Amino acid sequence: MPKRKCSFTDELQRKFPTYRPGTYVSVSNKGAGDLKAHMDTEKHKKAVRGETSSSAKLTEFFVRPGKTEDDVNAAEGAMAFHTVKHHNSYRSMDCTSTLLKKAFPDSDIAKKFSSARTKTEAIVNGAIANHSVEITHEALKEIQYCSVSTDGSNHGAVKIFPVIIQYFDWKKGGVQTKLIEVKDTPNETAETIAKYLTETLAKNNLSEKFIAFTGDNCNTNFGGIRRDEAGKNVFANLKSLLQNKTLIGVGCPAHILNNCAHHGAGTIEIDIENIIFKIYQYFHIYTVRTESLKEYCDFVEIDYRRMLSHSKTRWLSLFPSIERMLQMFPALKAYFLSQQKPPIALKSFFENDFSEIYLWHMHTLMSVFHTHIQEMEQENMSIMEVKKILNNIHTILLQRKSNNFMSLKVKGLLAQKRKDGLDKGCDQFCADVHGMYSACLEYLEKWMTPMEEFSTFMWMDLSEPPNWNDVEACINYLGEKGVAVDDVKCFDQVTNLRKFTETCNHDEEFSGLQVHQKWTKYFEKAKSIACYSELLTIAQFVFALPSHNANVERLV
Template sequence: MFSRGRDKWEALCTICKAGTYVSVANKGCGDLETHIVTAKHRDAVRGGEGSSKLTDFFVQPGKTEDAAHAAEGAFAFHTVKHHHSYRSMDCTSALLKRTFTDSANVKKFSSARTKTEAIVYGVLAPHSVDTTLEALQDIPYLGIATDGSNHGAVKIFPIMVQYFDWKQGGVQSKLIEVKDTPDETAETIAQYLIETLRKNQLTEKCIAFTGDNCNTNFGGVRRDEGGRNVFANLKRILQNKTLIGVGCPAHILNNCVHHGADTLDVEIENILFKIYQYFHIYTVHTESLKEYCEFVDIQYRTLLSHTKTRWLSLFPGIHRLLQMFPALKAFFLSQEKPPVAIKKFFENEFSEIYLWHMHSLMIVFHEHIEDMEKENNSVVEVSNILHSVHNVLQERKENNFMSIKVKELLAQKRKDGHDQDCNQFCAAVNGLYTACLQYLDKWMTPMAEFSPFMWMDLSETPDWNDVETCIKYLREKGVQTDDVKCFDQFTNLKKFAERSNSDGEFKGKQVHRMWTEYFERAKTVQNHSELLKIAQFVFALPSHNANVERVFSLMQSQWTKERNQLSVDSVKGLLLVQYNFKNITCKDFHAYLLNDRKLLGKISSSAKYAWAEKEGTEEDD
């Protein structure tokens, strides 16, 4: 409020101005207090509050512009993160200016739909790929995965890479490309993968390909390497004889259930679908069912859909059907012309028993598939899960296991004189277990290739013989490991594992996080260099294709009926940002932008519009 006066005892009042000096030679601060309560000073204060300063009408360059560009980037990220339409930024931009009129940053903020989309596709999406490629410069191995999904007449193929970077927390899964292809042939898919690897200079680092277990990808369980499948084409064109093919184990478990269910007399999956469709869009059917629920005194619950391509939908579908079974049975058997298949199902005295048995079986598969689909699982973990399912099924078959509920229902049927039908049911149960085991035995065979790595789960103190077997396997794949150095490093690992075995929190971690913790505790890279080579190879192997399915889920959330005119390139930008920055909040992303002047420069540059000029894309309301 005061600035330097004419001598050391005076101060100029910047509020009163007009040459108003206050001397503090007599009373010191008391002189200042006396001046503040004068009428002239109070009038000057009131006048200053009611007028605007000239600087309020101008925005200072420098930090304010950086802050505005960071805000534009953060709001673009926020739009993608929360599945908002680009059109919403027309309103957001105007609303911010109207709401925060005293903010210098908002005065510089100008990012409606066109600019927001340009920031996403022209800046943030390429940046997400660039950061991945930069990280991969120091990473020797990666695995690649893809799958296809239809959006209308367009077939979309995302390409993902997986690698191990202990400095960044362990296994990293990143999306590097999204493209539509003219067809789904093995040659087209393989060529697309190779072009992407070569464009990003990743060909020499690629050690594995992962996809679902369809013939297009692998040519069947025997891995027809001389055929025309994707895996065979990759090996042939890349001239990489050591390329590893990893079929999706979650897909194996899902198909195993279907294979076993097909042996039963009752088509449970088909019935689930038909019952759901009967009530799905027909309010009159649903209201009538609610009356039957009241009559049999059970709570009405919405029926659940199931399709064979949804790995986790069968168990909740069966569970809901059992909850509603008395009402559904009474409803359909009272209809004049119900669907024939549904009528036969409820007329069958053993339908409910089949449902209860499948329910007990699906508990095993559902829990194991959920455990298997964790984002950063390794081939070590998924192999253990497959063996766990196999062991459970083997025990059930040997003991002809049936739940107590099933046994109680069977006992009642025997009392009612249905001994022969009960015996047939018991035989069907045994056949179900046999079919599941045979399917698993066949499709688990390719997973046996990863047996040299099973010691890496550190569930027990590792043995050098196991590590030596692992080193020999890697040498066959062209990975040279110094066994002498590795042995010395192994002794440290052994001590680490022995100390950690009593730590329950450590034992509950994913395998890659156990190894990340070990590398973090090592004093220097020389203390774990050879073990790191092993870890980087093993954890670069994608253990399933569920991460690609996660990208498809994101795609469905973004590419909706309301946003049906998005181009493939625009969707690509959305997916790259959404997936590659999935672990960062909008608030943290804003801070991230503020610390990257180069990225802020790209947000402010007009070069970000170049892609839109070529594509000419628009988004409807």
């Protein structure tokens, strides 16, 4: 037995660099002699041969990231975002890689682009979606108030409910709308929807910031015009679940105008909406009938145009459908009255001496609703702008009713009917016109009532310098909702706002901005938060109120 044991020293490491840390070879007996003896063994020689062989290392199978690879990743991410933004199918990406290689053969990025449907979907779900959610969550930390909008949509047997929030962030350009959840529910009862919204708000830490709910005006959402707080509707359930008695309910005004037009059309004997639908159904998949109609168009010397469909749940479909029917009316009338067995409803319609006159009057009436709904459905509209639109259409209907307004086209057709001895029918038509205006006004006035509480915000449209009495009424309203505004500070800030408004209202570009954009301009030009702190609180509350439910309707 040796008198001492040897150890692996730094000198041995320099002399035998082949040995690496982690290798076990005993050097306790002879030191360097043990290492030399080990190197002569077959095991060591075999290991050396394997080390120096031409076999590839594992690391060579991994792509080392470089500028080109980063550019390719960026291109694939951009294409994935493009696919989602424009609602393209993931399947369309299957041929994109090949197409890019052929279209741009000199591009290194195109050569390495390889994002088909599976990878594109993975990028969207794993990267873009998560990034969007993170950005939204980060932004929500800074806001004081938000509102929620939702609506259901059937996709086969699945009921989908997207949830959209709205808030005001002047640093990001003003009103912001974000989709924070899309989920299917087992049913669409008020209890289920309210629970789903409550859970979504809690998950995103928004329960304390939630000030308003909006949806269409169905009984499920609000329990009717009276907003029955004890009833089984979403609005009442949200108040109960969140213990928030000051929660604001905003019915969709575009939905109100749509229903108002239907209500007026329902007062006349001719069901124009049903006639439009039947004519569309009669032609839209029947080539023989369509070709025959084209011959009638040639006979009466008008251009053939494809008939349009109409749905009562689509707010902007009735006006263009009526317009198309009027363009095709002579050919349609000649066609159906020449058929041996046409649909009874269509035969009766075209045999009616006043059917075209009713169509022209509905066209005149619907042009008003159509234009105002289009204006109202714009993104980022404020509650003040929407209320002004409702007031405007109310004024128009009042004036038309007081004058029993009819277009010159309608008056010319009526005059011809009186010459033909159809005075009784003409008198009935005039009575129907008056009744139609009355029905529209009755419905509109009834459903505009819940919007009256927002009259206190009308000074905020900045169409003229604000009056302190109006601002003071607004502060009182917010106080009732639990929003504290220092009226002393606010008075001085309103003085500065008046000066800003007086200066900017002479600028046509400023006057053409949406209301939230005007306020954004003001906050951008203010010197410090001390100049607008209380006004910012008011703006964050008011611009968090949704002006319509169209953002959700576009999704579903």
